[in-house]
Amino acid sequence: MTLQHLDDQIEAIRAEAGKQRNAYNDHRRFLQESPNLTPAGVEAELVPLEKSFRENMQALMAQETDLVAGAVRDLERRVYGTAGTSPDAVITFRDAQERAARLDTIEEARDAMSRAIRSKDTGLGQAILGRALEQGWRSVIDAYTQDNPQIAEAINDLATLTRFQRDDTQRLRASMIYL
The missing domain is CATH 1.20.58 (Methane Monooxygenase Hydroxylase; Chain G, domain 1)
Incomplete structure (x- = not known):
């Protein structure tokens, strides 16, 4: 849609x-x-x-x-996507979510996103993206989008709707x- x-x-x-x-x-x-x-x-x-x-x-x-x-x-x-169903996938997902939730500033999030992108840690990158969408940290969202251009439109639409819901x-x- x-x-x-x-x-x-x-x-x-x-x-x-x-x-x-x-x-x-x-x-x-x-x-x-x-x-x-x-x-x-x-x-x-x-x-x-x-x-x-x-x-x-x-x-x-x-x-x-x-x-x-x-x-x-x-x-x-x-x-x-989905978190997966294996115990390892669930633990990895929860760990990434907890780490992203502890990011308090845009600078911390930008640094963490850079590390996630460099190390190709998709789960952590997605978790940080979620936190960035919640906080409206556009530069962090853009960093993820640049590394994942195939879903850039969906990410930007999600950012727009997230802002709409909270406005x-x-x-x-x-x-x-x-x-």
Whole structure:
């Protein structure tokens, strides 16, 4: 899945939310302006309408969240592969993850990535890449990408989606669309 395709799907979900919001507002206005309903009658009609609208918005927001999470999972599989099933592979994977998690600065990560690339330690390189994606350490991501050009697009897409998921402005924007 390309990011453009994902973006198109998100925009379609958000457009649907806009349509539902407009329909809700129109129906609400119609009820409030209806000469045939008392204030109690209007309220009785609005309660289930509002409940249904909130449920629909929550479902659309969940659909967007699931779509992005699924794209991240797919990209992670393309970038990282699997840890393996042998005891040695699992231990090596865990060790690399622990070592990468201890990297606190971009300088430490750059040095560790350079060593992993020089020694062709794929597992450690992938673990450091994961840490770099979490922290937004672009130069570390670029170092890995240069050594692995065959998956550069997937890595860059994963970096973009990781930033998107963590961006407070994007989360606020989505919340405003669906609330």
